[in-house]
Amino acid sequence: xxxxxxxxxxxxxxxxxxxxxxxxxxxxxxxxxxxxxxxxxxxxxxxxxxxxxxxxxxxxxxxxxxxxxxxxxxxxxxxxxxxxxxxxxxxxxxxxxxxxxxxxxxxxxxxxxxxxxxxxxxxxxxxxxxxxxxxxxxxxxxxxxxxxxxxxxxxxxxxxxxxxxxxxxxxxxxxxxxxxxxxxxxxxxxxxxxxxxxxxxxxxxxxxxxxxxxxxxxxxxxxxxxxxxxxxxxxxxxxxxxxxxxxxxxxxxxxxxxxxxxxxxxxxxxxxxxxxxxxxxxxxxxxxxxxxxxxxxxxxxxxxxxxxxxxxxxxxxxxxxxxxxxxxxxxxxxxxxxxxxxxxxxxxxxxxxxxxxxxxxxxxxxxxxxxxxxxxxxxxxxxxxxxxxxxxxxxxxxxxxxxxxxxxxxxxxxxxxxxxxxxxx
Numbered sequence: 107x108x109x110x111x112x113x114x115x116x117x118x119x120x121x122x123x124x125x126x127x128x129x130x131x132x133x134x135x136x137x138x139x140x141x142x143x144x145x146x147x148x149x150x151x152x153x154x155x156x157x158x159x160x161x162x163x164x165x166x167x168x169x170x171x172x173x174x175x176x177x178x179x180x181x182x183x184x185x186x187x188x189x190x191x192x193x194x195x196x197x198x199x200x201x202x203x204x205x206x207x208x209x210x211x212x213x214x215x216x217x218x219x220x221x222x223x224x225x226x227x228x229x230x231x232x233x234x235x236x237x238x239x240x241x242x243x244x245x246x247x248x249x250x251x252x253x254x255x256x257x258x259x260x261x262x263x264x265x266x267x268x269x270x271x272x273x274x275x276x277x278x279x280x281x282x283x284x285x286x287x288x289x290x291x292x293x294x295x296x297x298x299x300x301x302x303x304x305x306x307x308x309x310x311x312x313x314x315x316x317x318x319x320x321x322x323x324x325x326x327x328x329x330x331x332x333x334x335x336x337x338x339x340x341x342x343x344x345x346x347x348x349x350x351x352x353x354x355x356x357x358x359x360x361x362x363x364x365x366x367x368x369x370x371x372x373x374x375x376x377x378x379x380x381x382x383x384x385x386x387x388x389x390x391x392x393x394x395x396x397x398x399x400x401x402x403x404x405x406x407x408x409x410x411x412x413x414x415x416x417x418x419x420x421x422x423x424x425x426x427x428x429x430x431x432x433x434x435x436x437x438x439x440x441x442x443x444x445x446x447x448x449x450x451x452x453x454x455x456x457x458x459x460x461x462x463x464x465x466x467x468x469x470x471x472x473x474x475x476x477x478x479x480x481x482x483x484x485x486x487x488x489x490x491x492x493x494x495x496x497x498x499x500x501x502x503x504x505x506x507x508x509x510x511x512x513x514x515x516x517x518x519x520x521x522x523x524x525x526x527x528x529x530x531x
Contacts, residue, residue, distance in 0.1 A: 108432070108511035108512070108515075110428040110429075110431075110432055110511060111428060112424040112425060112427055112428030113425055113428050113429075113511075114417070114421055114422075114425045114507060117425075117508075117510060120417065120507060120508055121508050121510070123149040123150055123151070123413075123508075124147045124148065124149050124150070124508050125150055125153075126139075126147050126148070127139065127147065127508060131478050133478075135477065135478030136478055137478060137480065138478050138479040138480065138513045138516045138517065139480050139508075139509075139513075140479060140480060140481050140503040140504060140505060140509065140513065140517060141480045141481055141482050141502075141503075141504060142323075142347070142456070142504045142505060142506035142509070143292055143320060143347070143455075143456065143457040143482070143486075143502065143504030144482050144504065145346045145347060145352070146323060146346065146347050146348065146349045146350075146506055147349065147506075147508065148349055148350070148351070148410070149349055149410070149413050151409055151412075151413055152349060152350060152351065152406050152409045152410045152413065155405060155406060155408075155409035156351065156402050156403075156405060156406040156409075159178075159181060159401075159402050159405045159406075160402055163177040163178050163181060164178065164402075165177070165178040166178065166398055166401070167179040167182045167183075167398075167399065167401055168375055168392075169374075169375075178401060181401075181405045181408075182399070182401050182404050182405065184408060185203075185404040185405055185407055185408030186198050186201050186203070186391070186404070187408075188407075188408040188411050188412055189201045189356055189358075189407065189408070189411060191411075191415075192322075192327070192411040192414070192415065193322075193327050193328075193329050193341070193356075193358055194327060194328035194329045194330045194331055195329050195330065195358055196329065196330045196361075197361060199361065199389075199390050199391055200358055200359055200360065200361055200364065200390065200391070201356060201357075201358055201391060202356070202357040202358070202359070202364070202390070202391045202394045202395060203354060203355070203356065203391075203395055203399050203400065203404050204342075204354075204355040204356065204357055204394075205353055205354065205355055205400060206344050206345075206346075206352075206353070206354070206355040207242060207317065207319045207342045207343055207344040207355045207356075208242040208246075208355070209355060210342035210355050210356065210357035211242055211243055211246050211286075211315070211317065211342055212246045212370075213357060213370040213394060214246075214315055214340055214342075214357070214359075214367075215246035215247055215249065215250040216246075216250070216370055217367040217368055217369075217370055218250065218283075218284065218313075218367070219250055219253060219254050220368045221366060221367055221368060222368075223366070225313075225363075225366050225367065227250060227251075227254050227256050227283050227284070228254050228255065228256065229254065229255030229256065230255070230256070230257075230281065231254070231256040231257070231281060231282075231283040232256065232257045232258075232259055232279070232281045232282045232283065233247050233250065233251055233256055233257070233258050233259070233282075233283065233284045233285075233286070234258075234259050234260065234261070234277050234278055234282055234284070234285045234286070234307075234312075235247055235258065235259075235260045235261075235285075235286050235287060236260050236261040236263075236269055236287045236288070236298075237260055237261065237262050237263050237490050237491060237494055238263055238267075238269070238288060238291045238293065238294055238296060238488065238490075238491045238494075239286075239287065239288055239317070239488070239490070239491075240288065240292050240317065240319070240486075240487050240488055241487040241488070241489070242317070242319075242487070243286055243287070243288060243315075243317045244490065247284075247286060256283070259277055260277075261273075261274075261277060261287070262494070263294075263491065263494050266447075266448055266449065267291075267294040267295075267296050267446060267447035267448050267495075268296055268448060268453075269287075269296070269298055269299075269303075271299075271302070271303070274303070274306055275306070278306050278307055278309075278310055278312065279310060280310050280311075282307065282310055282312040283312055283313065284312060284313045284314075284315060285303060285304075285306075285307040285312050285313070285314050285315070286314070286315035286316070286317070287303060287315075287316065287317070288316070288317040288319075288320065288321075289316050289317065289318045289320065289321035289325070290318075290320035290321045290324070290325070290454075290455040290457075291320065291447070291455075291457070291488070291491070292319070292320050292457055292486055292487070292488060293446070293447070293457065293459050293486045293488040293491050293492070293500070293502065294446060294447030294448065294454070294457075294459065294491060295430075295447045295448065295454035295455045295456065295457045295458060295459075296447055296448055296453070296454055296455075297321075297325075297453055297454055297455060300316060300336070300338065301332070301333075301336035304316075304335070304336050304337065304338055305335050305336055308335055313339045313340065313363065314338040314339050314340070315338065315339065315340045315341075315342075316338040316340070316341045316342070317341075317342055317343075318341050318342060318343040319342065319343050319344050319347055320347070320455055320457065321343070321455075322343035322347070322348050323347045323348045323349075323414075323422075323506065324419075324422055324423055324426045324455055324456060324506075325419065325423055325455075326419040326420055326423060327341075327419075329341070329358065337360075339359065339360050339363050340357065340358065340359040340360070340363060341357075341358045341359075342355065342356065342357050342358075343355065343356050344356075345403065345406070345407040345410065348407070348410055348411060348414060349410045349413060349414060350403075350406050350407040350409075350410030350411070351402075351403045351406040351407065351410075352403070353400050353403045354400045354403035354404055354406070354407045356407075357394070361390065364390045364391075364393075364394070365389075365390060369387055369393050369394065369396070370394055370396075371394075371396040371397070372385075372396055373396035373397040374396065374397050374398070375388070375392055375395060375396065375397065376388055376392055376393050376394065376395060376396040414507075417507060422507045425507055425509075426455065426456040426505060426506070426507075427451055427452065429456065429505040429509050429511070429514065430451040430454065430455070430456050430458065430505065431451040432511050432514050433458055433503065433505065433514045433517070434449070434451055434458070436514055436515065436517070436518035437458070437460060437518065437521075439518065439522075440462070440518065440521045440522060440525070441463075441525065441531045442462060442463030442464060442525065442530060442531050443460055443461070443462050443463070443521065444460060444461045444463070445458060445459070445460045446459045446460060446461070446495055446497070446500055447459065456504050456505040456506065456509075457502055457503075457504040458502065458503050458504070459486065459500040459501065459502040460500060460501055460502075460503075461497060461500055461501070462501065462521065462524065462525070462530075463530060463531070464525075464528060464530030464531070465524060465525070465528050465530060466499075467483035467484065467499045467500050467501040468483045468484075468499070469524075469528070470483060470501045470521075470524055471483035471501055473520070473523070473524045473527055473528075474501075474517070474520045474521070474524065477516070477519075477520040477523065478516070479513075479516055479517050479520045481501055481502060481503045481504075481517075482501070482502045482504070483499060483500070483501050483502070484499050484500075485498070485499050485500075486500070486502055503517055
């Protein structure tokens with residue numbers, strides 16, 4: 107294996123934790139999985155934990171008054187403790203389980219429309235987002251502003267894929283009620299200055315909502331350790347990108363913010379009392395967890411975050427930077443290939459979107475797949491960012507803690523083959 111400073115010292119041991127990485131594809135080719143920004147692979151401990159829960163502890167939570175119910179409830183709430191520790195959250199009660207990050211963002215946008223007092227979004231108010239967002243952090247705010255008469259504004263992008271903050275004082279003003287942005291771009295890989303934007307938003311009394319779906323898998327997060335002025339008010343991420351299962355997401359919020367927001371969905375367990383004349387509601391976090399929650403998915407997420415904690419988020423971040431830098435060196439050898447986003451691996455995450463001159467991204471992905479290399483092609487749910495750079499779509503490779511330099515070599519070799527196959531250049 108190529109020796110790179112920053113690589114996980116136990117990389118081969120880590121890879122053995124992920125059974126799917128042992129798979130051979132059609133033609134006996136080994137799987138080269140470079141689509142982790144789309145969804146991460148799962149370690150055996152997550153698979154085993156979920157199977158064990160279903161085989162031995164399966165019951166509904168907070169309802170069944172028997173041994174299995176007590177075991178299921180304890181496992182579910184232990185997962186909440188694990189998420190709180192992973193985020194460095196000041197309180198476990200500030201952690202709310204949703205089905206994914208999209209639902210968490212919709213929860214926030216909708217409840218801000220229904221809120222009372224200063225938190226309510228209405229006509230004349232402004233919501234600020236960015237041009238690099240995933241659609242999940244654009245569309246809910248479009249719907250909110252359309253329905254309330256508020257205005258949606260956004261930060262543009264520089265030519266090298268950074269947020270253009272030159273007009274930050276003009277965009278974030280006393281009329282701004284919410285500033286929402288991604289910590290790490292899923293298309294450009296850009297790592298955004300959370301503290302700087304948050305400080306400015308808090309100066310005018312705006313709420314800050316951070317989409318950490320791409321940050322949580324690869325960056326250490328310590329909410330309690332952030333200065334009060336720099337800490338977001340609400341933060342979301344999704345389980346399936348953090349080596350956990352699909353069907354589970356997380357919303358973290360400051361206690362005072364969550365308590366001021368009304369319920370999002372009505373149903374069981376989010377109530378205090380129900381009468382035909384009206385209802386009162388449970389406290390946080392249960393106020394936002396109506397009905398039977400994703401129990402085994404939460405248990406699996408707890409196992410996943412525990413696994414990442416054992417590896418060490420600082421080590422994972424260093425590994426991502428090393429692999430990204432190595433990928434940049436290799437991609438530079440492919441004629442006609444242009445990387446979208448920052449060119450410095452030190453200021454970006456592990457997702458690298460690129461164009462290959464003369465070949466459509468879907469064709470690139472298909473030829474790579476034939477050679478065992480799994481990447482993503484399309485707009486990556488980030489059409490506005492693609493439009494900013496004048497492209498309809500791109501090919502994206504994305505690494506993670508199990509990615510090896512040899513897999514990057516396989517990608518580069520496959521890209522050279524793709525150019526030859528399509529006779530370009």
